[in-house]
Amino acid sequence: MIHVTQFVYVRKGKEGIFHAFESQVLPLLERHNGKLLMRIRPGADQFIAGELDPPYEIHLVSFENEEGLLAYGNDEDRQKWLSLKDESVTSVIMVKE
Structure with missing residues (x-):
């Protein structure tokens, strides 16, 4: 099992625009045996300390294996919507375990 946490800015x-991107690509997770375990939109007032700015969203997803994760990233239908991500997202910090 592969778990990926993303801090999305x-x-x-x-x-x-970001919401439009997510509405198109998140349903594709299942095609590659992936699951959206959590999608959190924390408020700035919920952060106690740290050097980083609060992210807009935090995602926790899982895949049965590395092949599923790679297939999701390369999915042709997902690729069609990447311009929305490029336009709306400044950065993503990804932690894979």
Whole structure:
């Protein structure tokens, strides 16, 4: 089992574009035996300390194996929507275990 946590940073004013991207690509997880375990949108007031700015969203997803994760990343239908991600996301910190 592969778990991926993503801390997603979104450009101000581009949240709607990000939501459009997510609505297209998150359903594709199942195609590759992936699951969305958590999607959290924390408020800045919930952070206690740290050097990083709070992310817009935190995602925890799982895949049965590395092949599923790679297939999801390369999915042709997902690739069609990457311009929305590029337009709306400033950065993503990804932790894989």
